[in-house]
Each structure stands twice: as structure tokens, then as C-alpha cells.
Amino acid sequence: MKPRRSTLSVPGHIEKMLVKACRQQVDVVMLDLEDSVPLEAKASARNRVIQSIHELDWRDITITFRINGLDTPFGYRDLLEVVEGAGPKIDAVVVPKVDHPKDIHFVSRMLDGIEASMGFSHRISIEAIIESAEGLEKITRIAKASSRLIALVFGIVDYSASIGARLISISGHGEKEEEIYPGHRWNFEMSRIVMAAKAHGLLAIDAPYGNFKDPQGLQRSTAVACALGYDGKWAIHPDQIDIIQQAFSPSEEDIERAVKVLEAHKQAKEKGLGAVAVEGRMVDQATVRLAEQLYAQAKFLNMV
Numbered sequence: 001m002k003p004r005r006s007t008l009s010v011p012g013h014i015e016k017m018l019v020k021a022c023r024q025q026v027d028v029v030m031l032d033l034e035d036s037v038p039l040e041a042k043a044s045a046r047n048r049v050i051q052s053i054h055e056l057d058w059r060d061i062t063i064t065f066r067i068n069g070l071d072t073p074f075g076y077r078d079l080l081e082v083v084e085g086a087g088p089k090i091d092a093v094v095v096p097k098v099d100h101p102k103d104i105h106f107v108s109r110m111l112d113g114i115e116a117s118m119g120f121s122h123r124i125s126i127e128a129i130i131e132s133a134e135g136l137e138k139i140t141r142i143a144k145a146s147s148r149l150i151a152l153v154f155g156i157v158d159y160s161a162s163i164g165a166r167l168i169s170i171s172g173h174g175e176k177e178e179e180i181y182p183g184h185r186w187n188f189e190m191s192r193i194v195m196a197a198k199a200h201g202l203l204a205i206d207a208p209y210g211n212f213k214d215p216q217g218l219q220r221s222t223a224v225a226c227a228l229g230y231d232g233k234w235a236i237h238p239d240q241i242d243i244i245q246q247a248f249s250p251s252e253e254d255i256e257r258a259v260k261v262l263e264a265h266k267q268a269k270e271k272g273l274g275a276v277a278v279e280g281r282m283v284d285q286a287t288v289r290l291a292e293q294l295y296a297q298a299k300f301l302n303m304v
Helices: 015-021 039-055 075-089 101-118 133-137 139-143 156-163 187-199 215-228 238-247 252-270 285-300
Strands: 006-011 028-032 062-066 092-095 125-130 149-154 203-206 232-235 276-278 281-283
Touching: 006 015, 006 238, 015 039, 028 039, 039 075, 062 075, 075 101, 092 101, 092 149, 101 125, 101 139, 125 139, 133 139, 133 156, 133 187, 139 149, 139 187, 149 187, 187 203, 187 215, 203 215, 215 232, 215 238, 232 238, 252 276, 252 281, 252 285, 281 285
Parallel strands: 006 028, 006 232, 028 062, 062 092, 092 125, 125 149, 149 203, 203 232
Antiparallel strands: 276 281
């Protein structure tokens, strides 16, 4: 699977933003039909997204699009029209407000029917946004709801509202957290999403950081997500992409460390040993797996 270190969310109804998005050095562009699109532009945004997918040069960027909630009059139409109109060029459908595995069942079966009807050989994936207490409570069932599912995404603002958490910043997207809570306020939720994702072979993607004029805050937020095991993070502005990509990419030091571990493991294996000491530290099979994962990512990114 291609990396999803950074996902740039772009309003689906604004042409100049779509044109700008296709020129970014970003892993994923998510064409949004939900929160960033006003009610009166919902229908026209679908057509704009379809047109943009066909006409713009997306190079090797992964293209996804976010439908409206399935409890709205727009969600099923978004899925039907955009997939029929541009299915072979779409990598994944992003489903918001996933509270129950039946939400994923519905989208998956709809995709089955559309792909069969249109004769598409390309299989579209699903990304599920967990943004409520109900969704988090059912996350294990959601994570195994469909073989199309490839990622779980943390929706911090709606989740905050669903549990009645205090709004402490203008955007509500991860700002000023350290000022109100001794520790990381969303550690449990983020860790729970990671656990469910990794237990079922899925990616875990973090919510965006709302203040795009605060690079230090973004760095802190991204570092926490990376440390917890997340694979990537959403961006709401192109200026956030570089910080996010760097955080989720192996550093030269990381790669050197991984190579050292793998070489030591190879030598130990040749001698019939299991664990081995490297610079006074124990290296066992779990350490080797981490090193293998990091080295594989670096290789995919042409860093080795």
C-alpha cells in the first residue's frame, strides 16, 4: 500500500483549491463533499469533483473523496454519482461519522454494485472516520466490517462534541490541549483506534491540527500521533504538509539504527541465536519487526 503520511483535505466545490492541490507534494488528496461544502453547493460539488479528477494532472497522488454522512440526504448520492463518474481513478471513499459496522457494510455493498454495473476492474477502498463515543465503542466490529476497509481516521471535533468535552480553541482541532489537561487529553481514544487498526491490518490516520499558522503546535501534535503508532495525519492547508511528511518519514538516524539491528539479527541467526546485544541493548524478534517495517518504508520512499 502506498504511504498515507499526509492527507490534504480540499473543499470539493472550490476550483482554484482543487487546482492548487494537485500540484502539492503530498501523499493523498481528499476531495471533500462534507463539512467544507455549504448545503447549497452539495450537488454542484459532486460535478466539480468528478470533473477535477478527470481533467487535472494528479501525478502519483492518491485520490480519495469524503462523502456526506449516511444519515443525510447527500451521502448516498455522493457515493453513487462520484464513483459512477470517476471510479477507476479513485483510490478510496472516506466515510464520516461511522458509528456502526452497518455503515461500512452499506458503502461496501454499494461499491460492489456500482463496480459490477459499470464494469470497473479497479476496486475502491474505504476509510472510516471514528468521531463519536458510539463509533469508538464499536470500533473492533467496525474494523473488521469489510475487506475494502484500509484505514481508521480519528475525527477529533465531532468526537469531542459527542462526549461533551470542553471547546478550548477556535477550531477544536487539537490546539491548546496542554493548557487544560495534565497529559494528553486524547491518549485513550487515539490508542484505542491504533489498537483496532493494527489488530486488523489497517492504517491509523490522525485528525488535522486546526491552526495552520502554528507550526510548533503542529509538530507537537504530529509527534504524539507518530509516537502512538499512527501512519499519517490530515492537513487542512498546504503549509502543513512538509511538517507532517517529515514526522512520518524515517530519518537518516532511524534508517541507520534499523540497518544496524537487521545486520545484527542476520549475524545472530547465522549463529543459531535468538536475541542479540547491540551496543549494550537487547535486540529480539519484536525489535527486528520494527526495524523491518521502518526499512521497508524507507525503501518505498526511495530513501535507501
